[in-house]
Amino acid sequence: MDFLRPASWEEALAAKAEHPTAVPIAGGTDVMVEINFDHRRPGHLLDLTRIGDLYDWERGERSVRLGASVPYTRIMSELRADLPGLALAAHTVASPQIRNRGGVGGNLGTASPAGDAHPALLAAGAEVEVASAARGTRMIPIDAFYTGVKRNALEPDELIRAVHVRRADGPQQFSKVGTRNAMVIAVCAFGLALHPETRTVRTGIGSAAPTPVRAAAAEEFLAAALEEGGHWESGKTVPPSVARQFAQLCSGACNPIDDVRGTASYRRHAVGVMARRTLMWTWESYRGARRTTEGAA
Amino acid sequence: MRVTFTVNGRPQEADDVWEGESLLYVLRERLGLPGSKNACEQGECGSCTVRLDGVPVCSCLVAAGQAEGREIVTVEGLAEHARERARAAAPRTSDTTGASDPSGSGPGASGTAGTPLDAARAWRAHGADPHTGDGTELAPVQQAFIDAGAVQCGFCTPGLLVAADEMLERNPNPSDADIREALSGNLCRCTGYEKIMDAVRLAAARQGEAV
Numbered sequence: 001m002d003f004l005r006p007a008s009w010e011e012a013l014a015a016k017a018e019h020p021t022a023v024p025i026a027g028g029t030d031v032m033v034e035i036n037f038d039h040r041r042p043g044h045l046l047d048l049t050r051i052g053d054l055y056d057w058e059r060g061e062r063s064v065r066l067g068a069s070v071p072y073t074r075i076m077s078e079l080r081a082d083l084p085g086l087a088l089a090a091h092t093v094a095s096p097q098i099r100n101r102g103g104v105g106g107n108l109g110t111a112s113p114a115g116d117a118h119p120a121l122l123a124a125g126a127e128v129e130v131a132s133a134a135r136g137t138r139m140i141p142i143d144a145f146y147t148g149v150k151r152n153a154l155e156p157d158e159l160i161r162a163v164h165v166r167r168a169d170g171p172q173q174f175s176k177v178g179t180r181n182a183m184v185i186a187v188c189a190f191g192l193a194l195h196p197e198t199r200t201v202r203t204g205i206g207s208a209a210p211t212p213v214r215a216a217a218a219e220e221f222l223a224a225a226l227e228e229g230g231h232w233e234s235g236k237t238v239p240p241s242v243a244r245q246f247a248q249l250c251s252g253a254c255n256p257i258d259d260v261r262g263t264a265s266y267r268r269h270a271v272g273v274m275a276r277r278t279l280m281w282t283w284e285s286y287r288g289a290r291r292t293t294e295g296a297a
Numbered sequence: 298m299r300v301t302f303t304v305n306g307r308p309q310e311a312d313d314v315w316e317g318e319s320l321l322y323v324l325r326e327r328l329g330l331p332g333s334k335n336a337c338e339q340g341e342c343g344s345c346t347v348r349l350d351g352v353p354v355c356s357c358l359v360a361a362g363q364a365e366g367r368e369i370v371t372v373e374g375l376a377e378h379a380r381e382r383a384r385a386a387a388p389r390t391s392d393t394t395g396a397s398d399p400s401g402s403g404p405g406a407s408g409t410a411g412t413p414l415d416a417a418r419a420w421r422a423h424g425a426d427p428h429t430g431d432g433t434e435l436a437p438v439q440q441a442f443i444d445a446g447a448v449q450c451g452f453c454t455p456g457l458l459v460a461a462d463e464m465l466e467r468n469p470n471p472s473d474a475d476i477r478e479a480l481s482g483n484l485c486r487c488t489g490y491e492k493i494m495d496a497v498r499l500a501a502a503r504q505g506e507a508v
């Protein structure tokens with residue numbers, strides 16, 4: 001095995017081009033488990049921890065460009081206002097020790113259907129910035145990023161540079177079912193973001209299909225119901241029938257399996273419950289925010 | 298490959314390191330520092346917790362090569378680390394000339410400070426002897442674990458000590474929720490955690506009295 005230690009992004013891309021089977025290692029919280037248990041014996045490990053750029057984030061007008069290796073701990077403390085859904089999701093990952101090392105680049109690299117960043121990214125709206133030495137930079141919409149169980153849209157010579165996550169224009173929530181608070185892989189998870197600027201809602205479902213998915217039909221239904229009822233202007237409560245239908249459509253977007261963590265029917269049910277709850281929570285904060293802005297005006 | 302890094306304030310070198318080896322393995326098997334425990338090798342138990350450039354991490358999930366040039370603190374260096382911190386925080390008493398303290402660079406700074414490898418290898422946890430007052434070499438959090446009876450088999454203890462000490466450094470007045478959160482990555486099969494909570498509360502209270 002060779003241990004490659006590029007000191008810059010350009011060097012990293014050159015190394016990946018030269019050794020397309022090299023396994024990038026950032027926080028190592030997925031890669032090292034595989035190596036420790038002999039599940040993986042790559043010819044080359046490509047260490048990304050010397051590349052400072054990957055640990056920076058920048059706030060743009062509409063989105064945050066989040067370096068691939070910014071650890072979850074910093075997402076929680078530094079980006080709670082801009083990326084509330086992702087910050088909430090980050091807080092549910094593993095333990096402080098893991099959150100100090102692991103980040104969204106590694107979560108995307110692994111592309112596990114249970115990865116906690118995915119529902120939050122799908123709900124907020126995001127693009128993955130990837131690059132190769134041969135072809136330069138390209139942006140992959142988050143909806144096109146997950147291509148199969150633990151498979152993503154990266155080419156062998158590409159690395160993830162950053163994720164551009166839309167800054168929140170409304171309340172966001174993240175909810176996860178597991179056996180306890182810390183150190184659990186999601187039985188299933190749900191992210192919801194209200195986008196009052198465009199009067200849309202976006203969702204993200206984790207661990208309930210071969211890849212993380214959005215519940216497109218549920219999103220359309222809810223946006224139409226909120227529009228028709230004049231809810232965005234009035235801020236009035238979402239009728240229970242609408243919430244129920246939204247929950248059902250979210251359950252319907254699942255394509256889960258039975259496994260040791262839960263059965264398919266439990267997952268479908270739980271996603272519906274989380275959809276209804278996160279809708280209530282986010283809508284309550286939308287109403288609350290409206291009241292305070294109106295009060296101030 | 299060779300890995301050169303700082304462990305407990307002293308430069309160290311490990312040779313013939315396999316490229317897929319973990320930092321935990323290097324510490325235990327190559328440097329002879331078995332304080333950090335190996336219980337799961339998959340990040341679940343926290344018994345291998347060390348500070349990497351100040352940050353608590355599972356050393357079983359850090360590739361040895363990633364530690365190149367970095368600063369590690371293990372449980373063997375915790376007492377010295379705590380002493381350095383106390384020294385750096387202590388108000389200067391004879392500072393009438395206005396000259397600044399050249400060694401006031403805080404924990405982790407290299408120089409003459411730190412725990413030599415031989416001393417770290419020979420390190421033993423002596424509790425404070427109520428008769429002799431011996432045992433001042435323990436970090437406050439270590440003493441508190443002994444006094445509160447938070448150690449049974451002791452396998453989880455090194456990781457808990459490193460994690461708890463780091464929390465107390467950041468947050469001198471932790472709530473119970475803060476303590477639980479900070480220690481949520483450390484499993485203990487023996488104690489049921491209550492005595493561990495007592496120990497960290499005790500360490501926090503003593504730290505508060507000392508200032």
Ligand SMILES: Cc1cc2nc3c(=O)[nH]c(=O)nc-3n(C[C@H](O)[C@H](O)[C@H](O)COP(=O)(O)OP(=O)(O)OC[C@H]3O[C@@H](n4cnc5c(N)ncnc54)[C@H](O)[C@@H]3O)c2cc1C
Pocket residue numbers: 023024025026027028029030031032033048068092093094095098101102103104105106107108109110114115116117158159160161183184185186339340341
């Ligand atoms: C005990 C434990 C508990 C966990 N709990 C959770 C949890 O609750 N929720 C959750 O979502 N995850 C969990 N994980 C998994 C893991 O922590 C996350 O997936 C984390 O985000 C991985 O990030 P990393 O930087 O450590 O990735 P690494 O292990 O360094 O890399 C992961 C994958 O991504 C690739 N990669 C990394 N960076 C790049 C890049 N810039 N470009 C291209 N490819 C890249 C690597 O080659 C590898 O395939 C847990 C892991 C452990 C050990």
Ligand code: FES
Pocket residue numbers: 334335336337338339340341342343344345346355356357358
């Ligand atoms: S041995 Fe590293 S977390 Fe268990």
Ligand code: FES
Pocket residue numbers: 447448449450451452453454484485486487488
């Ligand atoms: S595991 Fe035995 S004392 Fe914690």
